[in-house]
Amino acid sequence: MGAQFHVNPPTSDTEIPPAVVRLVRRVCLLRERGDAASAAALEAGDLAAALAAATLAPAALASVYAREAERAAEAVAIGEMLLEQLRGPLARPAVERAPAAPSRAPAPRPEGAPAIADLLDAMLAGEAAARRA
């Protein structure tokens, strides 16, 4: 995500309500896990309400987003590594995740035209997966 953001030096955490930080963190985690719809809902709902109650400079909010996005990416990566290490004799099945890039083209969807926003979600998820790789 760092490549997408060009931000000023981060503002001190003491100036940003903790509730806003937690909500931004949750949004970033949802996006990192490919759940863009839930992330958008959270942004439009609880986060919007929290921001309305706070007075944040745009640069400060952008700084929070950039920082939490990086943390979310790291957390997911660490989680995946830990999962691998916890496997072994117990041979626990891996957490099932939808592949970001299918290795073989699936059959075309017969029902209706795919929504552009959904296609963009898939594109962004693929880009995020490529950056992690």
Added chain:
Amino acid sequence: MTTATATAEKKVPAAAIPANVERPVETPSPRRSSERKRLLAGFDLGTNACCVLAGPAENRDITVSKIVPSVVGYAREGLVDGIIAGNATLLVGEEALQHRLQLNLIAPLEDGVIAHRDSARDLIKRIRALIDPSGAAEIRTVIGVPANAEEAAREDIRVCATGVFDRVLLIPEPFLAALGYRDDSRLGQPNYVDPVTNSLFVDIGGGTSDLCLIQGYFPTREDQISLPFAGDAIDKIIEEELQRVYPNNGLSRAAIRQIKEEHSYVGPIRKPIDVKVLIGGKTHTLDLGETIGRACNRLVEKIYPALTTLIARASSESVAQLLQNIVVTGGGSRIRGIDLVLQEKLAADGFEGPKVRLAGPDFKRYVAIGALKAARAAREDQWQHLLA
């Protein structure tokens, strides 16, 4: 017959930008204000020409539809006062070409990606001014990028757009071409195959030829092939052959491109194709049939293997319909016979009932049209912020 004039155009390195060039005032950093008018734009940042379509976010109007040559000109030292209107030191697009003798011309893009950042930024600023002459609007732009563009190339675009556009979204060009080519009014009709559902697009531009398999999901890297061989490569082959056959002909690359666009074809060699050119002020008639044919046929040699590679990726349930929906777009779609030659090669190789068609006269705009559709459909969280 065609008359082309040999000129003394030279390719100028970026370091030749004179110190006296007045750069436009930097666009101020975007303000977050709900009162700012929001404009959405679709932008095809092409190697030889850009296309931009734009309109207000709140409706479907298209208020801007422009094609701009991808060239930036910086005034040479010592120009006579007033020889360029307003004594401008920086011109973009057609204006730059009109004053080519007074300018150092730079093509900011090569092979589909930014090669000169400063000039690319000047080009993008000009595009912004076309979209919003007031300079006050918030502009969100979907920008087409070559298929499988590297992250460095994508970052170059973001850097050049920072401070110019408020938000961007970078999307592969052949996918945008399919989106633009899609006739939304016919979706759902029984005989209409949505190109986004099952098609193969071949976008032949100036710098790259991009092929993309599109089957109802966003194309993966394996569904896209970008070849660094397209219009500019054909021009180079013709130039080299002309230099061999007609040494010191003095024809500029621009003149050769003009000849190619007038006479390009693929398939069996056609002779004669007589072209009148001015060399040193005198008219000469050159037979360029074989030269042009050989150069253009090289393009087919490059594209065809990529085409069959992507066809092989399609599932058995989808391939029959896919073969009926191969579309050639971009400037290369104007090469005479390219659709028939590709179709015949597929049939000769045993592919069942292939049908290759041309995108049609609107080929220059499909990527930008698709980009604007994507801009209108993108959700708030899908846009990428650009903050200086």
